Amino acid sequence: MASGTGRVCHFKLVLLGDTAVGKSCLVVRFVRDEFFEFQEPTIGAAFLTQSVNLENATVKFEIWDTAGQERYRSLAPMYYRGAAAAIVVYDITNKESFNGAKSWVKELQRRGDPNVVIALAGNKADLHTKRRVEYEEAQKYAEENCILHMETSAKNATNVKDLFREIGEVMYVIDLNQMSRQLGSCPNPLLNQKGKHFRSYREPKNNDNKACC
Amino acid sequence: MEEADAQTVEENAPVAAFPWLPEGCEAMADGEYDAIVMGTGLKECIMSGLLSTMGKKVLHVDRNNYYGADSASLNLSNLYAKFNGGAEPPQQFYEALGHNRDFNVDLIPKCIMACGKLVKMLLHTKVTRYLEFKSLDASYVYRNGKVYKVPATATEALSSSLLGLFEKRRFRKFLMYVANYEHGNPKTYEGHDLTKETMNELYEKFGLEKATREFVGHAMALRLDDKYLDEPALPAFEAIKLYCYSLDRYGKSPYIYPMYGLGGLPEGFSRLCAIHGGTFMLNRSIDEVLFDKDGKAWGVRGGNQVAKADIVLGDPSYFPNKRTKVGRVVRSICFLSHPIPNTNNAESLQIIIPAAQVGRTHDIYVVMVSNSHQVTAPGKYVAICSTTVETDNPTTELEPALAILGSIMTKFDDVVDLYEPANGDGSQDHCFISTSFDATSHFETTSNDVLDLYFKVTGARLDLTINADSTKGDY
Numbered sequence: 199m200a201s202g203t204g205r206v207c208h209f210k211l212v213l214l215g216d217t218a219v220g221k222s223c224l225v226v227r228f229v230r231d232e233f234f235e236f237q238e239p240t241i242g243a244a245f246l247t248q249s250v251n252l253e254n255a256t257v258k259f260e261i262w263d264t265a266g267q268e269r270y271r272s273l274a275p276m277y278y279r280g281a282a283a284a285i286v287v288y289d290i291t292n293k294e295s296f297n298g299a300k301s302w303v304k305e306l307q308r309r310g311d312p313n314v315v316i317a318l319a320g321n322k323a324d325l326h327t328k329r330r331v332e333y334e335e336a337q338k339y340a341e342e343n344c345i346l347h348m349e350t351s352a353k354n355a356t357n358v359k360d361l362f363r364e365i366g367e368v369m370y371v372i373d374l375n376q377m378s379r380q381l382g383s384c385p386n387p388l389l390n391q392k393g394k395h396f397r398s399y400r401e402p403k404n405n406d407n408k409a410c411c
Numbered sequence: 412m413e414e415a416d417a418q419t420v421e422e423n424a425p426v427a428a429f430p431w432l433p434e435g436c437e438a439m440a441d442g443e444y445d446a447i448v449m450g451t452g453l454k455e456c457i458m459s460g461l462l463s464t465m466g467k468k469v470l471h472v473d474r475n476n477y478y479g480a481d482s483a484s485l486n487l488s489n490l491y492a493k494f495n496g497g498a499e500p501p502q503q504f505y506e507a508l509g510h511n512r513d514f515n516v517d518l519i520p521k522c523i524m525a526c527g528k529l530v531k532m533l534l535h536t537k538v539t540r541y542l543e544f545k546s547l548d549a550s551y552v553y554r555n556g557k558v559y560k561v562p563a564t565a566t567e568a569l570s571s572s573l574l575g576l577f578e579k580r581r582f583r584k585f586l587m588y589v590a591n592y593e594h595g596n597p598k599t600y601e602g603h604d605l606t607k608e609t610m611n612e613l614y615e616k617f618g619l620e621k622a623t624r625e626f627v628g629h630a631m632a633l634r635l636d637d638k639y640l641d642e643p644a645l646p647a648f649e650a651i652k653l654y655c656y657s658l659d660r661y662g663k664s665p666y667i668y669p670m671y672g673l674g675g676l677p678e679g680f681s682r683l684c685a686i687h688g689g690t691f692m693l694n695r696s697i698d699e700v701l702f703d704k705d706g707k708a709w710g711v712r713g714g715n716q717v718a719k720a721d722i723v724l725g726d727p728s729y730f731p732n733k734r735t736k737v738g739r740v741v742r743s744i745c746f747l748s749h750p751i752p753n754t755n756n757a758e759s760l761q762i763i764i765p766a767a768q769v770g771r772t773h774d775i776y777v778v779m780v781s782n783s784h785q786v787t788a789p790g791k792y793v794a795i796c797s798t799t800v801e802t803d804n805p806t807t808e809l810e811p812a813l814a815i816l817g818s819i820m821t822k823f824d825d826v827v828d829l830y831e832p833a834n835g836d837g838s839q840d841h842c843f844i845s846t847s848f849d850a851t852s853h854f855e856t857t858s859n860d861v862l863d864l865y866f867k868v869t870g871a872r873l874d875l876t877i878n879a880d881s882t883k884g885d886y
Contacts, residue, residue, distance in 0.1 A: 276680035
């Protein structure tokens with residue numbers, strides 16, 4: 199998939215959200231373009247990698263799934279460590295999962311890198327007839343907290359690639375030490391650092407803060 | 412939080428009533444498992460990782476709200492709370508040391524031998540994918556109140572001030588013999604039979620002085636006492652070879668240490684287990700192990716929740732009636748604002764104080780790490796001293812170690828009991844219990860305990876033939 203245009207940036211991306219909101223399905227759709235109605239609770243992979251090709255760069259994500267450790271809120275610090283981006287997923291047909299998503303955002307801000315880029319994904323958008331979380335409500339929350347927001351459907355692939363692409367663009371822009379176009383009007387503390395503190399995951403034995411490429 | 416979690420489970424996975432559930436109890440998590448593991452210490456996490464990769468369904472619980480149990484790495488607030496009855500540290504504590512999140516202080520200080528058994532287990536399970544390691548700057552040994560770099564290469568032997576002029580040459584000759592020796596290839600034996608000859612006899616033949624034998628035995632072969640001297644030389648000799656081989660791999664010291672502290676090790680193995688379907692519950696106390704009328708464990712109970720499994724495994728703290736106290740360890744976690752004096756400003760190192768140097772039976776170990784391994788704020792160092800308790804006044808036993816650290820900003824002392832399982836091999840009661848972490852500053856004894864545990868549980872030996880040198884296929 200990677201066409202090798204321009205720079206290649208590597209980032210660790212983690213998924214968060216309550217059980218059964220479709221975290222693994224989003225990843226499987228993005229990485230393999232597949233969907234299983236009855237996806238096993240765990241996907242049996244340490245992490246998956248997938249790239250997003252932008253105009254001038256390739257953003258390569260190393261995607262970590264919770265592996266079910268979110269079920270009893272037992273995620274290890276290792277999971278958050280070094281994550282440059284996070285997708286917090288809720289299910290638009292389940293109000294409780296949206297409240298859960300808000301608490302995962304808080305958890306991420308407490309335990310993760312202070313500059314982590316957060317995207318909120320309202321999954322199962324194909325089930326809009328059973329909707330319990332209004333788009334506007336989630337959008338308002340996202341704006342207040344300066345995070346990206348999109349409704350997705352892993353089942354029919356709506357917005358899945360777009361979500362990763364958008365995150366990729368933010369990562370790239372941050373990487374270029376520029377303000378993000380999408381979030382430009384937002385007084386976003388995470389962008390004030392202009393990517394200075396982003397470090398690619400598993401950078402060779404160098405602990406200095408520096409950009410990824 | 413626990414209540415909310417329980418609710419989520421009810422909603423998402425309605426639990427069927429199991430016939431084995433005692434009256435008034437409900438199922439813990441999914442109820443039925445192949446193995447229940449208690450405590451998320453390193454040994455338990457390696458075991459649950461290995462069991463789940465074998466296809467066993469594992470439930471792993473811990474009474475604490477963090478991973479690692481006794482082998483956790485804590486931030487400043489958790490560390491302070493642990494030693495002060497759960498209290499919050501005063502503001503001055505942070506002002507002196509730095510940001511809470513910059514610290515990952517190990518409760519059990521140990522270093523990993525670069526080509527040792529733990530590395531083989533990490534490679535075997537591919538847990539290396541989740542962790543990043545960096546070598547330790549140096550390995551030192553104490554003599555007559557001073558510290559010296561352990562001379563483990565021919566070049567170092569010739570330049571070390573630890574050895575007299577003639578001794579340098581004799582020791583160099585010994586090291587060359589170690590390097591060339593290959594077990595199973597008699598051509599390299601040079602007339603020695605190490606399966607019969609004792610270590611003392613071998614030292615004698617190379618004419619090594621008593622002081623040299625001391626650091627070879629304790630700082631290189633990592634023997635815990637001097638019993639090895641009168642035993643066949645091969646095991647200790649292989650340990651010396653491992654030390655040299657590990658050193659050769661990274662150059663500075665034979666040890667490696669994970670970025671962000673040793674706590675990453677149990678976390679990594681827990682992720683391995685989770686990926687293979689293991690269920691994790693932190694912050695979950697277990698009140699009792701449940702036994703049938705024949706005294707065989709069949710499950711565990713925490714509150715009114717019960718889970719069932721054939722294998723019940725855990726650290727000794729979960730089996731108060733099936734353990735024997737075998738001794739005590741004293742540890743002192745010392746914060747410094749400078750590297751340890753006379754160590755060439757090493758950012759990380761290990762110091763071994765051989766017992767005989769300070770009139771003791773057990774060696775004293777010091778492991779110091781710092782910001783270079785992301786375990787402290789910049790400019791701060793944490794040195795952890797430990798030894799096996801020999802007197803009624805344990806903290807004073809560490810004085811020789813504290814004396815070489817220079818000024819200490821603040822320290823936390825800990826004296827803990829060491830336990831061994833008291834239920835034999837576990838085949839009778841199906842309880843598989845690990846031993847407590849000893850005072851040693853490396854993982855060789857820990858790894859052996861895990862291998863024993865693995866054998867007890869599965870009846871098979873873990874295949875560690877993977878070469879620790881090989882990183883092929885890891886990524």
